[in-house]
Structures are given as structure tokens and as C-alpha cells.
Amino acid sequence: MSYKLQVGEIKTTYMSDKDIWGHFNYIFSAKSKNSTTYKFVLMKSLIENLYNANGKLELHYDTIFYSFAKIYWNLVIHHGLNQINMVYKKAEVQTVLIGFQEKYQIPSSLVFDRLSEEIQVSIVKKVKQKCKINVMGAIYGDTQGTIYDFDNKSEIIRFNPSFYSFFQRYQRVLKYLSNYHLAVFLEKFNNAGDTQTLLTKVENVSKRSSLDSFYQILSSFFDGTCFYCEREIRKKEQLHVDHFIPWSFVQSDQLWNLVISCATCNLLKSDKLADKNYLEMLIDRNGVLVSNNAINNRVDMKYYTFDKLNQLYSYSYENGYTDIWVPKRKFG
Numbered sequence: 001m002s003y004k005l006q007v008g009e010i011k012t013t014y015m016s017d018k019d020i021w022g023h024f025n026y027i028f029s030a031k032s033k034n035s036t037t038y039k040f041v042l043m044k045s046l047i048e049n050l051y052n053a054n055g056k057l058e059l060h061y062d063t064i065f066y067s068f069a070k071i072y073w074n075l076v077i078h079h080g081l082n083q084i085n086m087v088y089k090k091a092e093v094q095t096v097l098i099g100f101q102e103k104y105q106i107p108s109s110l111v112f113d114r115l116s117e118e119i120q121v122s123i124v125k126k127v128k129q130k131c132k133i134n135v136m137g138a139i140y141g142d143t144q145g146t147i148y149d150f151d152n153k154s155e156i157i158r159f160n161p162s163f164y165s166f167f168q169r170y171q172r173v174l175k176y177l178s179n180y181h182l183a184v185f186l187e188k189f190n191n192a193g194d195t196q197t198l199l200t201k202v203e204n205v206s207k208r209s210s211l212d213s214f215y216q217i218l219s220s221f222f223d224g225t226c227f228y229c230e231r232e233i234r235k236k237e238q239l240h241v242d243h244f245i246p247w248s249f250v251q252s253d254q255l256w257n258l259v260i261s262c263a264t265c266n267l268l269k270s271d272k273l274a275d276k277n278y279l280e281m282l283i284d285r286n287g288v289l290v291s292n293n294a295i296n297n298r299v300d301m302k303y304y305t306f307d308k309l310n311q312l313y314s315y316s317y318e319n320g321y322t323d324i325w326v327p328k329r330k331f332g
């Protein structure tokens with residue numbers, strides 16, 4: 001059975017979009033074995049980390065399972081949702097998280113990013129150990145060994161380039177599919193409202209409670225003006241941290257995609273892409289960030305390249321972010 005596999009090699013390199021759709025249709029169909037929400041959450045974790053892969057399209061388990069643990073914590077502890085298709089049982093990862101909550105007396109109101117770094121690290125480690133055995137082989141098996149290589153010893157996956165390109169081109173629809181199927185599963189095995197209510201929870205489950213930690217870093221490079229309109233920002237409450245590529249698309253927070261803007265620009269830009277001139281400005285700004293050693297060594301900066309940001313911008317447009325926003329500049 002593939003879910004107990006320890007190593008998996010990619011069996012076919014080139015695949016057409018039609019072949020890949022076939023695999024996704026299978027993953028999301030009743031034919032695929034889904035007694036827990038693991039596969040849907042792994043899919044969400046992969047999508048969140050597409051742009052954290054290195055040049056060889058490799059992703060480390062620590063990165064994948066940071067997202068996985070965060071999503072699971074927020075679903076299980078924060079929202080109190082059962083993750084298995086049996087009423088009186090719990091999914092293994094669920095039990096792990098409840099164990100942490102009890103041991104450290106953590107109130108359910110706390111979302112994952114509010115936990116201390118030390119606790120976060122231990123949770124990710126434990127979740128990774130559990131999932132290595134049960135989860136990595138499952139999606140691999142569903143796609144007949146075509147989606148990625150994985151190795152539980154080196155704890156690395158490497159995307160099949162065809163799949164990776166597919167993920168980039170259909171990122172938005174794949175995210176919808178994963179969220180929708182996750183919400184439907186949760187509705188079936190919880191008494192927590194209808195699909196729509198659960199879908200809203202699922203769509204926001206990865207959202208950070210605050211971007212303050214990013215503000216702390218960005219503020220040391222801050223010249224006192226908004227990234228977009230260049231107006232001076234006088235009051236602290238007018239300072240916003242904005243996702244240049246909208247959060248609704250990337251679903252993750254990386255320093256290279258965050259800028260300080262005024263409240264007005266942040267609200268007006270909302271879910272839109274900014275004009276391409278600002279992409280160039282952000283690439284220049286990121287050039288300054290990476291020249292700082294301490295920043296360049298951050299996990300979220302490690303695999304940043306301007307080429308990646310360029311690609312992300314184009315793929316956002318291709319995925320339907322076609323409403324381009326132009327700020328009202330101070331200097332016209």
C-alpha cells in the first residue's frame with residue numbers, strides 16, 4: 001500500500017495537462033481513500049509553499065509540515081473540528097495536537113502563530129514524524145507516483161516539473177478545490193454549520209493573526225513614506241503591512257512579498273495586483289533586503305529570486321487577478 005512508502009521516485013517525467021487533471025480528479029473523487037482530512041491539508045500545504053521551493057523544485061519537509069501543523073492546529077484546536085470520518089475517534093495528528101494543548105495548558109482561542117516559537121517547533125517536529133509515514137505516500141500513490149519524488153530519510157520532496165508548472169498555472173482553482181473538499185468533509189463529520197460556514201473557516205485558516213513581526217523588520221528600511229503613493233505616513237495606525245501579490249492568491253507571508261503602505265492604499269488595493277512599475281520597485285527593494293546578511297538568511301528569504309517574483313506576478317494575472325490597481329501618486 002502506497003501510504004506506507006518511505007521513498008518514492010517520479011515514474012513519468014513529462015505529463016500533459018489532461019493527464020494531470022485526471023490525477024486531480026481522482027484525488028478529489030470518492031474513489032480516493034479519504035478517511036481523514038490529511039490529503040486535503042497536504043494539498044493546501046503544497047500550494048502555500050510553491051514559491052518556497054528551491055531551483056531544483058525541492059521542498060523540505062520542515063517547510064511543508066510547518067504549514068500542515070499550522071492548518072491542523074487552527075482547525076482542530078482553534079475551531080474544534082474533528083478530522084476523521086468516525087464520530088468517536090480522532091485522527092492521529094489531532095491526538096498529537098490535543099496532547100500539546102493539554103501539556104502546555106494552551107487556550108483554544110490561540111491560533112498557531114500566537115504560540116511560542118519553541119512550542120511551534122516541537123509541534124511541527126511531532127506532526128512531521130506522524131505524517132512522514134501516513135501522508136507523503138498517499139498523494140504519491142493517488143497520482144501513481146507522478147507528482148513528486150519523496151524521501152523520508154532526507155525529508156525532501158522534488159516536484160515533477162510538469163506538475164509544478166500545472167500548480168502555478170491553476171493555483172487558484174486548485175486552492176478552491178482543496179478548500180471546498182476539505183469543507184465538505186468537515187461538514188459531514190462535525191456539527192459545526194453548513195459548507196459555506198466551514199468554507200469561510202477553511203479559506204482563512206492559514207491567515208496570520210498579525211503581521212507585526214514583519215513590520216519590525218521592514219521598519220528598519222522604512223523611509224517614512226508609503227510604498228505605493230509615496231505620501232508621508234505620520235501616525236502609526238496609518239501604517240499597514242501589505243501583501244504585494246494578494247494574500248488571497250499566495251496564502252502565505254513572505255518578507256519579499258510584503259511592503260509598508262498607508263492605510264488608504266492598502267484598503268484601495270485590497271485584492272488586486274498593483275501596476276507592473278511597482279513590481280520593478282519591489283524587486284529593487286528586495287535587492288536591498290538580500291544585501292543584508294541577517295535578512296538574507298531568513299527561511300522565507302532563502303529561496304527568493306527576482307525571477308520567482310516575476311513569475312508569481314505573471315501567474316497571478318493568469319489565474320484571474322486581471323484587475324490592475326494604480327495608486328494615486330503624490331507626485332503624479
Ligand SMILES: [Zn+2]
Pocket residue numbers: 226227228229230231261262263264265266327
Ligand atoms: Zn499610500
